[in-house]
Amino acid sequence: MAYVEPIKNKEHLKYAAKYLQKNHDPAFSLIWNIGLETGLRISDILRLKYSDIDFRSGHCEVIESKGTLARKARAKHRVLKQVKEELILHYQHNVKKLTATYITPFYQIEKLLPKEWILMVNERVSAAKKATPPVTRSFLFSKKMVFMLKQRKEKFRHINSDSVFSRKTLLSNRAKGVDGLLTRQACWTVFSKLTQVLEKIGSTAKVGCHTLRKSFARHLYFATGKDISLVMTTIGHKSESVSLRYIGVSDDDIKLAQKTLITYLSS
Missing domain, CATH: 1.10.443.10 (Intergrase catalytic core)
Structure with a gap:
């Protein structure tokens, strides 16, 4: 923009x-x-x-629109943070996948999901968004x-x-x-x-x-x-x-305000 x-x-x-x-x-x-x-x-x-x-x-x-989308995004992120914690437990005996889960940001965690988890996680995200009231x-x-x-x-x-x-x-x-x-x-x-x-x-x-x-x-x-x-x-x-x-309050605005103050104090 x-x-x-x-x-x-x-x-x-x-x-x-x-x-x-x-x-x-x-x-x-x-x-x-x-x-x-x-x-x-x-x-x-x-x-x-x-x-x-x-x-x-x-x-x-x-x-x-923007506020509502942001609120829905936060709802999705809450779900993905929970999913990341669940994945850590799920992969606790797989060092390679466990390490990958630890270092992957929660908002990218979907790429590490087991195939059998994908539908369930998508449904949880969808439900969380749907339950989020609009702004x-x-x-x-x-x-x-x-x-x-x-x-x-x-x-x-x-x-x-x-x-x-x-x-x-x-x-x-x-x-x-x-x-x-x-x-x-x-x-x-x-x-x-x-x-x-x-x-x-x-x-x-x-x-x-x-x-x-x-x-x-x-x-x-x-x-x-x-x-x-x-x-x-x-x-x-x-x-x-x-x-x-x-709102565009600039240095010139601040200087003008200072001049106004000086005039006020001098009067």
């Missing part, structure tokens, strides 16, 4: 939104605004369904966003699809009659153009799909009086330093 940055200037965010609205399919403008408002990953935005949304309250709950994210859409989503749902009601970003809703002739969802690659093609578009008004940010989530986190940080704990909880980070790098 190419490295991208948050857009620090709020006016630059608005300029980007207007550019998208004027030059691209309305779906991209809507995705941009949803990303900035919610901080959802692009993959989760693209999978958004109308049935996920309570249009009366604006409340929405989605299953986070969900609840949030509120603004009244403006709810209105936009209602309009989109009404406009494309003839498509009979619950998916907000069904490819059949796109204006492109290539997408007409094609099943599936708008892709991350298509979003990257459009959003990456904003790097050069925003250069014209003084931005130096490298823009891509993940810029939305990083920009959301950065502006949440400043809108909440620099509550880094809230940002960490919302984004799912475990380290303040990681979150600060993520």
